[in-house]
Amino acid sequence: MATSVKVIERTRSAYDYPLLIKHLLHTPQRIARDxxxxxxxxxxxxxxxxxxxxxxxxxxxxxxxxxxxxxxxxxxxxxxxxxxxxxxxxxxxxxxxxxxxxxxxxxxxxxxxxxxxxxxxxxxxxxxxxxxxxxxxxxxxxxxxxxxxxxxxxxxxxxxxxxxxxxxxxxxxxxxxxxxxxxxxxxxxxxxxxxxxxxxxFSHRQLVLHTISVLAGANALKPYGVGFRSDDVYMPITPMFHVHAWGLPYAATMIGVKQVYPGRYEPEMLLRLIEKEKVTFSHCVPTILHMLLSHPASKEIDLSSWRVIIGGSALPEALCKAALDRGIDVYTGYGMSETCPVLTLAHLRPEMVGWSKDEQIPVRCKTGLPVPLVDIHVVDPEGKPLPHDGKSTGEIVVRCPWLTQGYFKETERSEELWHGGWLHTGDVGHIDEKGYLKITDRIKDVIKTGGEWISSLDLENIILKHEAVSEAAAIGVPHEKWGERPVVLVVLKPEYRGKVSEEDLRNFYMDFVDKGVISKWGVPDRILMVDQIPKTSVGKLDKKVMRQQVIDLLKQG
Missing domain, CATH: 3.40.50.12780 (ANL, N-terminal domain)
Structure with a gap:
């Protein structure tokens, strides 16, 4: 019996073809020079x-x-x-x-x-x-x-x-x-x-494999999937300093699409470019999409040919509905700085295409299906994979060829990231019977109260369904008896300011308690109206800053 694998024999003159970024240019050099x-x-x-x-x-x-x-x-x-x-x-x-x-x-x-x-x-x-x-x-x-x-x-x-x-x-x-x-x-x-x-x-090999797999993943379920094709007009609205703008500029160049770069993100300029250049494909964080849909100029622009991948933070169902109402074909993607970044895309399966908009929204807002070559699991605290039942919740761990091999010059943190040979994302979620991953929170953002875990994303999604709420963020703040209790910050739409009270919003949560969506224990202790919600440099909710602000505010009474 054979005792080892047989490595192929190479002709001495054969070209080894290393996976280098320069090789991404072969196709556009031939098909897209004009x-x-x-x-x-x-x-x-x-x-x-x-x-x-x-x-x-x-x-x-x-x-x-x-x-x-x-x-x-x-x-x-x-x-x-x-x-x-x-x-x-x-x-x-x-x-x-x-x-x-x-x-x-x-x-x-x-x-x-x-x-x-x-x-x-x-x-x-x-x-x-x-x-x-x-x-x-x-x-x-x-x-x-x-x-x-x-x-x-x-x-x-x-x-x-x-x-x-x-x-x-x-x-x-x-x-x-x-x-x-x-x-x-x-x-x-x-x-x-x-x-x-x-x-x-990230290495050349990793970026090349990421580029190929993202394109394969985007088009795997054509015409039901996200789709990214050579006849698209591409404009990133994710900063190019942030995770290679999700790697899409490499993919766009390889397939020779028309590319539009907007410079500094100014709503009027972004909307003007979408209209003038006939942009069909973009990606951004939820706050950018919210900013564009809320801008007065967007009401005058036809956005029905625009396809958008949302990542960086969870896509709220209310924002997804607002985008779909404008004709935008919106989906979620998932990844992080450490993953180059794309791991999953929230395709619709063929049988879902005929569903109503309200039926599609929960799927579009899920974290999605893994793109090719991604091996992703949800595990318990001992690292054992949990069943794909849409309920069993644990940490998301991943393996694929394009994950960072560590943190630069930080050996100890690198070992923590790769503990057990899997990259630990720090995200909590579950996988359903159809293979869709759904993130329910970051480990550090789960609200741990009285022995129960409450999802900050669930609390945000619920309150964002209220007609008066423009933005929302849920956090846990220290509580002497229960460890933590939930507090929600909301930004009201201008026309509702001064007309909606904290009690009105708490009663809105209670409607979802009556429907069995959340427990009464999950209703926030406080709902604070604020002018703006702190965000990081790339537009994500900055919950560390929020917690300190709320703690200081509550101390003041």
Missing amino acids: QEIVYRDLKRYTYGEFMGRIGKVANMLKALGVGPGSTVGVMDWDSHRYLECYFAVPMMGAILHTVNVRLAPEQIVYTINHAEDDVLLVHSDFLKLVEMIQPEFTTVKKIVLLQDVPGEISTTLELAGEYEDLVSSASEGYDFPDFDENARATTFYTTGTTGLPKGVY
């Missing part, structure tokens, strides 16, 4: 020009001393420049650090030093910030200016030049080499609400 890439209302060029500019960017960076193993940090809004760097930097064998420009200054300088950036590309909007933190840089040798509109810039920084000038004067040809597919391609930092940001990193 397709457009658009930046706001400022720039428009073809894929053919884009391919040439990638070589120019590489030559420009090489002249600044960038080579294999160097790190290039980018501080920019979503732009064609960022897309060029997504390819040119890692294709050189260098590492792209997508700097989160929405972090606090001390966190930004920490990430730049921790990532060991050699060259920093800085949009003019961030020059004052960089002037302030530049004395603390430990590795940055060159700074390049990024400008939307040419003009004189007043700065105390010593600049190596302006991006467009340097790219224009660089030669186009660059021989992007082959190297180990496990070479690090990108680094960025998580935006957790505790401690310093944590660095995650």
Whole structure:
């Protein structure tokens, strides 16, 4: 009997074909050279020009001393420049650090030093910030200016030049080499609400496999699934500094779709681009979708051709309904910084297509079905998989080829992340009989009261069904007797402010108690009306800040 696997024999002259980012460009080079890439209302060029500019960017960076193993940090809004760097930097064998420009200054300088950036590309909007933190840089040798509109810039920084000038004067040809597919391609930092940001990193192999699997997953149930095809017009509304804009710019480029980059997120500009460029496919967090649907200008725009994946936070059923009422084909996706990020997509199965809107909404708001190559489970505290019955709740753990292999320079935290050989997401959920995953909370956000667990997401979903409520967040606050008790923060729609009381909203919860949706014990002790709800730099609910604010408020009586 055979005692080991048989490895294939390789012809000496055979090409090994490492999975490198440069290979994602083969298809668009052949089928999409005349397709457009658009930046706001400022720039428009073809894929053919884009391919040439990638070589120019590489030559420009090489002249600044960038080579294999160097790190290039980018501080920019979503732009064609960022897309060029997504390819040119890692294709050189260098590492792209997508700097989160929405972090606090001390966190930004920490990430730049921790990532060991050699060259920093800085949009003019961030020059004052960089002037302030530049004395603390430990590795940055060159700074390049990024400008939307040419003009004189007043700065105390010593600049190596302006991006467009340097790219224009660089030669186009660059021989992007082959190297180990496990070479690090990108680094960025998580935006957790505790401690310093944590660095995650991804290889060429991981990004290529993620790109292929996301496209396969999006189109697996065509025409019933999410769908992302070469005839789409793509505009990300997830920052390009955040988890590779969910990896979709790589997927969009590989299939040669028209791409639209909106720069800074301004509601009027986003809506104008959707209408003018005929955008059909986007992705964003719930707060962005809510912002756009609430903006007066959206009422004048036909959104019925727009398909949107929602991630980053749970998609509230009320927001899903509002989007569907506008004709938007909306679905949930799931992932996190540590997972590159896409793990699941909330496809409709063929038998669900004929369902009513109200029947479809709970499916569209679930976390979804795993994309190809993702092995995902819900486990008990001992790590044993729980049954797929739609009820048994535990922590979500995952394996797939594109998960970060650790936290950069943090061995102990990396071992915690990968305890037992599975990546621990920190999310709590269950899987139903059809294979749909549903997140019910973050482990740290579950409200533990009197020996019971109450889902903050359930409390939020219920109150968001009230006609007066625009936004909501549920948290647990310390309680002397019960450990924790739920408190809900709500932002009322302008026309209802001063007309709806806390008692009105508590009675609304009691209606759901009568229907058996939640227990009476789950009704919040307090429902606080606020002007705004704290959010993180990428638009997620910042429950750490909320808890402290509520604790301080309740102490004041």
